[in-house]
Amino acid sequence: MQIEQLKKIIVGVLLSASEPLSLERLGVVFDENDKPDNKQLKEALAELCTEPVADVIVIKEVASGFRAQIKIDYAPYIIKLWEEKPARYSRAFLETLVLIAYRQPVTRAEIEDIRGVAVNGSIIKTLFEREWIRVVGHKELPGRPELLATTKKFLDYFNLQSLDELPTLDEIHNLDKAVASLEHELELDGAENLEVIQNEEIILA
Amino acid sequence: MQIEQLKKIIVGVLLSASEPLSLERLGVVFDENDKPDNKQLKEALAELCTEPVADVIVIKEVASGFRAQIKIDYAPYIIKLWEEKPARYSRAFLETLVLIAYRQPVTRAEIEDIRGVAVNGSIIKTLFEREWIRVVGHKELPGRPELLATTKKFLDYFNLQSLDELPTLDEIHNLDKAVASLEHELELDGAENLEVIQNEEIILA
Amino acid sequence: MEESVLSNQAAVIPADTMLLSAEGETYSARIRGEPLLQMPEDLYIPPDALEVFLEAFEGPLDLLLYLIRRQNLDILEIPITAITRQYIEYVELMKAFRLELAAEYLLMAATLAEIKSRLLLPRSKDAIEEEGNDPRAELIRRLQEYEQFKEAALQLDELPRVERDSHLIHAEHPDMKQVKPLPEVDLKELLLALKEVMQRVELTTKHQIVMEPLSIRQRMTEVLDKIRQIEFAEFSTLFSAKEGKLGVVITFIAILELLKQALIDIVQTEIYGTLHIKALSALPEE
Numbered sequence: 273m274q275i276e277q278l279k280k281i282i283v284g285v286l287l288s289a290s291e292p293l294s295l296e297r298l299g300v301v302f303d304e305n306d307k308p309d310n311k312q313l314k315e316a317l318a319e320l321c322t323e324p325v326a327d328v329i330v331i332k333e334v335a336s337g338f339r340a341q342i343k344i345d346y347a348p349y350i351i352k353l354w355e356e357k358p359a360r361y362s363r364a365f366l367e368t369l370v371l372i373a374y375r376q377p378v379t380r381a382e383i384e385d386i387r388g389v390a391v392n393g394s395i396i397k398t399l400f401e402r403e404w405i406r407v408v409g410h411k412e413l414p415g416r417p418e419l420l421a422t423t424k425k426f427l428d429y430f431n432l433q434s435l436d437e438l439p440t441l442d443e444i445h446n447l448d449k450a451v452a453s454l455e456h457e458l459e460l461d462g463a464e465n466l467e468v469i470q471n472e473e474i475i476l477a
Numbered sequence: 478m479q480i481e482q483l484k485k486i487i488v489g490v491l492l493s494a495s496e497p498l499s500l501e502r503l504g505v506v507f508d509e510n511d512k513p514d515n516k517q518l519k520e521a522l523a524e525l526c527t528e529p530v531a532d533v534i535v536i537k538e539v540a541s542g543f544r545a546q547i548k549i550d551y552a553p554y555i556i557k558l559w560e561e562k563p564a565r566y567s568r569a570f571l572e573t574l575v576l577i578a579y580r581q582p583v584t585r586a587e588i589e590d591i592r593g594v595a596v597n598g599s600i601i602k603t604l605f606e607r608e609w610i611r612v613v614g615h616k617e618l619p620g621r622p623e624l625l626a627t628t629k630k631f632l633d634y635f636n637l638q639s640l641d642e643l644p645t646l647d648e649i650h651n652l653d654k655a656v657a658s659l660e661h662e663l664e665l666d667g668a669e670n671l672e673v674i675q676n677e678e679i680i681l682a
Numbered sequence: 683m684e685e686s687v688l689s690n691q692a693a694v695i696p697a698d699t700m701l702l703s704a705e706g707e708t709y710s711a712r713i714r715g716e717p718l719l720q721m722p723e724d725l726y727i728p729p730d731a732l733e734v735f736l737e738a739f740e741g742p743l744d745l746l747l748y749l750i751r752r753q754n755l756d757i758l759e760i761p762i763t764a765i766t767r768q769y770i771e772y773v774e775l776m777k778a779f780r781l782e783l784a785a786e787y788l789l790m791a792a793t794l795a796e797i798k799s800r801l802l803l804p805r806s807k808d809a810i811e812e813e814g815n816d817p818r819a820e821l822i823r824r825l826q827e828y829e830q831f832k833e834a835a836l837q838l839d840e841l842p843r844v845e846r847d848s849h850l851i852h853a854e855h856p857d858m859k860q861v862k863p864l865p866e867v868d869l870k871e872l873l874l875a876l877k878e879v880m881q882r883v884e885l886t887t888k889h890q891i892v893m894e895p896l897s898i899r900q901r902m903t904e905v906l907d908k909i910r911q912i913e914f915a916e917f918s919t920l921f922s923a924k925e926g927k928l929g930v931v932i933t934f935i936a937i938l939e940l941l942k943q944a945l946i947d948i949v950q951t952e953i954y955g956t957l958h959i960k961a962l963s964a965l966p967e968e
Contacts, residue, residue, distance in 0.1 A: 288852065346485070349489060352507075367875045367876070367879050374876065376903050377906055412945075495850075552848075555849050576831055
């Protein structure tokens with residue numbers, strides 16, 4: 273067998289395999305009467321390891337054998353493909369966050385009073401993980417509940433210099449017109465929202 | 478971006494993907510400032526689909542998008558790598574599948590009518606498990622039987638882009654004509670009938 | 683019913699299947715009688731093999747097609763008599779071996795018998811018109827339809843397919859770090875959420891929730907922050923002259939609000955002495 277043909281077969285076989293193949297396993301694919309000897313096989317593999325195939329595929333020898341992988345140059349593109357679309361936060365999440373922003377320093381119980389439902393622990397956890405809230409003290413009440421407040425990171429994320437820049441509640445009340453147009457915008461992907469929210473509630477439950 | 482570079486990126490990305498990628502998903506991998514337009518992307522893909530890459534990798538368009546597969550020439554080698562031979566499908570399986578493909582949306586009863594035998598439940602189950610078929614509705618009949626149709630995954634598996642690419646059914650002979658000639662025959666063959674009667678009496682007696 | 687003797691099996695089952703013994707050997711099977719209680723002894727092929735052969739058919743239509751094709755007959759010219767005879771012989775074999783599939787085959791046998799009987803009746807032209815099609819027409823239609831799909835199934839099997847012909851690629855990715863992006867929030871969404879809470883609150887409670895201007899809320903947090911760092915803060919250090927009068931007022935209101943909420947205490951050790959602000963709560967350690 274010509275070495276060029278041999279190289280093509282090796283590339284095809286390596287690309288199809290989901291794990292590295294040893295020299296022995298590579299040898300298996302050939303017919304008895306067409307089998308390259310070990311020397312030929314090694315020679316073909318050595319050549320393949322030196323130069324990328326089609327400038328895209330790199331043949332590499334690793335501990336358990338040979339494998340085909342994609343040239344590192346294409347990693348930035350591949351990463352984008354794998355990036356998961358960011359999930360969206362649930363309504364409960366947003367309400368909790370906005371209440372902490374407007375009522376800080378605030379305890380969980382106070383948030384619960386306003387929202388009328390228990391605050392989900394995992395929401396608070398996520399808010400801490402994003403470093404959007406922090407504990408600024410404890411209230412002198414039984415159980416000494418934590419007082420929650422927003423952080424600089426929270427302001428940064430929303431491009432705010434200070435909390436003052438958030439609309440006042442009156443403004444929000446009178447925001448109807450502005451909100452109506454916002455709502456319209458949001459409604460466009462309302463169905464999507466609903467799905468995401470349901471998902472999250474399962475996850476966050 | 479040069480088309481040659483674009484082609485290499487596409488190959489790299491397709492090699493990394495475990496499922497066919499649509500034009501839209503392929504578009505995602507590029508930076509905003511470096512994004513080829515749809516026309517360029519299509520052009521590059523068209524070129525890639527025409528000629529194997531490095532004589533080993535074939536870029537193919539199937540129902541759910543583009544994917545990279547190994548040129549069929551190397552299948553005999555690859556198969557040897559595996560302990561198990563690729564699955565063979567029974568005639569019952571293929572006939573059931575083909576009826577769903579050509580007659581969709583179709584009920585199980587309709588499949589049974591044509592094949593003359595009950596549909597094997599485990600065949601339907603396997604088809605669902607492989608995600609080759611799905612329920613697209615219910616027929617307004619007692620019991621509201623499920624209407625079955627094939628999926629994109631089915632087309633992908635058989636290297637098809639759409640149902641149109643399935644082999645055409647051999648034409649049914651013009652039945653009206655056939656029946657007319659039979660009737661004509663009947664009018665003529667009173668005598669023959671008699672013979673037949675005698676024959677039959679021997680057999681069924 | 684009387685028994686029928688099926689002889690010359692070789693003529694019934696094609697020679698290439700080699701299922702039954704050579705000529706001369708016969709066996710009996712009951713037609714329309716009780717099922718055979720004993721396997722015929724003169725078969726030299728094990729019953730399993732016969733079973734496999736019969737199960738190779740995908741159904742009564744398939745068997746009928748096989749019989750027609752074996753004799754190179756056009757479907758349109760099925761000699762109903764001959765075909766029916768052969769068909770029934772097969773069905774008898776199935777019955778003899780008690781194959782599960784016999785029911786559907788029996789139905790076909792009955793259909794064939796019915797067609798035959800209708801063909802036997804002398805019919806006037808009027809009768810033909812009245813009854814409509816030749817009784818064979820429906821059978822032919824079904825056979826042709828089935829054959830179409832049988833062919834299509836074979837063709838489908840020939841299509842290059844994944845796992846057998848088209849091998850998908852499992853190339854290793856280059857090493858890369860994967861970043862999972864965090865969900866994004868738009869300020870609009872946040873405000874809408876607040877509006878909704880407020881509307882809900884208005885619906886469910888009578889008292890209005892009054893929210894202080896945000897600058898005071900922010901200052902409250904800042905004051906808490908300061909005393910958390912130094913535990914005791916001198917009252918005056920909480921004010922910054924740079925902020926002007928308004929800043930001082932805001933800080934002062936914030937301190938009063940904190941006091942009201944019992945979050946801080948103001949301590950004065952001597953009359954006219956320095957005021958100290960003390961957190962009433964043990965502050966979190968970080």
